[in-house]
Amino acid sequence: MIATKGYAVHNSKDKLAHWDFERRELGPKDVFIEIIFSGVCHSDIHQVRGEWGNSKYPMVPGHEIVGRITKVGTEVSKFQVGELAGIGCMVDSCRECNNCKGGHEQFCEKGQTVYTYNSVERDGITPTYGGYSNQIVCDEAFVVHVSEKLPLEGVAPLLCAGITTYSPLKRWKIGPGHKVAVLGLGGLGHMAVKFAVAFGAEVTVLSTSPSKEADARQLGTHKFCNTREISQVKELGNYFDFIVDTVSAPHDYDMYLKLLHTNGVMICVGIPPEPIQLTGFLLLGENRTITGSSIGGIEETQEMLDYCAEHNIVSDVEVININYINEAYERVMKSDVKYRFVIDVATL
Template sequence: MFVCTGYGTTDAATPLAPLTVNRRDPGEFDVEIEILYCGVCHSDLHFARNEWGFTQYPAVPGHEIVGRVARLGGGVTKYQAGDLVGVGCMVDSCRSCASCREGLEQYCDGGFAGQTYGGFEPVLQEPSKGGYAERIVVDENFVLRIPANLDPAAAAPLLCAGITLYSPLRHWGAGPGKKVGIIGLGGLGHMGVKLAHAMGAETALFTTSTNKTEDARRLGATHVILSKDEAEMAKHAESFDLIIDTVAAAHDLSPYFNTLKREATMVQVGAPDKPLPFNVFPLLIKRRNFAGSIIGGIKETQEMLEFCGTHNITADIELIRMDQINEAYERMLKSDVKFRFCIDMATLKG
């Protein structure tokens, strides 16, 4: 075991501050990574403040990690010292259940034990700690290669926000000849617009705010639809092949269902803390589908990174110092960021 400096909290009400993080020494197949950048996900805030009810303290968030390989176990074959790599939401899985065997580790029957933070560190026998830290040690099979042409800071959010949108877009066939809608233009939504456009789909943003129009079109949206305007929504009735909802607040889904074609699908990726209200009849009368999705498996996440490398896609970020994280959380609650915070980990020690 070795220790490094991290940033976390000791209870739900205490602001994040410097603390010591234990890491296991690299085992035979482990990669020790010097963390350069860590994206800030809304899940980090939920976890730090125990809003999901399972946080064990001290808690260290962070699962959008980009860094350089520092040390390697003797059996590692996939990476070399100095490689630019990433770590997302998972650092392990059972590797034996049906989902894991199919490369869908995000749906592992073992649940969330392999989470980057809030899971379980089997060597140290303690809850896992995330990427708000100097270093992390991860099995090589859960380490990802970052394309060299991408800005590493702006690539960090791809490890969660990027794959969260890429996976359903790929699974439900976004591409040429398909009309795809993205609800919300935050950290997740702006990635959805970029990716759907790059896949060749006719891409639309649903928003409640007129001031999102310019950004949405810059990111690749052909249509910007004000969801509160019934006449505007009616223009797009029964026209969408796929809609992805990124909104994490309670809102009525029924108006969006009416814009789907017969047998088309709406996918929920935003995670509201309260049940979503909606009328089931728009689903029934056109045999429409309502589905959910979380991140992607390791193979698909690497595929996403290579796709982003080919199309030069990264997140739009605001780079912050580590000591600005508490302010960033408050700003995130107010949607005061375009579109993702990312921490420069070189600032961890001041």
């Protein structure tokens, strides 16, 4: 076993603190990555605090991982020592079902998707621990190449926030001629804006915070709507082809559905913990659609990273020392970050 340093919690009320643990030995298909940066995702907070009801302790969070490969197994063919690499939300799956073979490992039909943390390996016993640590071992099939062109701290959140917004925009073929609204300008929202603008769509940010208009404009947004101003909202009735909803707090779905044009689509990438409520006739009346989207598969994640390298797209981040992580969590809950915290693992 490989001695590893990390930050962990041991129950839902615990604060993250230093914890020594062990990684598995390098297998023939594994790569060994010395972690450089690890992003802080809102889902880390949900799982650390047991808010989704499936938390396993002790827990080392983190699924936005970038680092450098320092060792490879004897049968590794896709990576070499010295290369930059990334790991996102998954580290394994059954690899045999139609979804896995089709590049949708996140939807493994056998239910064997192994998540980067708060999960167990396919042996059903070995727990997985995430990126708030100094090193990680992973099968090469679930590792992605990272370009040397981009600042690594800005690349780390692409492994979750990036692919979560890139994937539905690509699936719905959003591009020139489309009017797209992004609801919420946070970790997910600012990446949705960057991708939608890059794809050539007209982009509007919908936000309850008028102070975010300047940031939205700087990110390339064409329009901004303060949704607390009813007059501004009414002006956008039946206007959008797509709304990318990144908000994970309760909000008025009916109000936003009314902003969709005929055949418009509302894509939910942020989901509140409570059941969603909406008026069904708002869907029937204009043939609207409401849908959800999760992360992407490994192939699509690599595609996204390659696109970002080509178009110079990264997340806007605040780099922190790991001993600041508990304060960072509180600031995330207050939306006090532009727009993603990233841990400098060298401070571990």
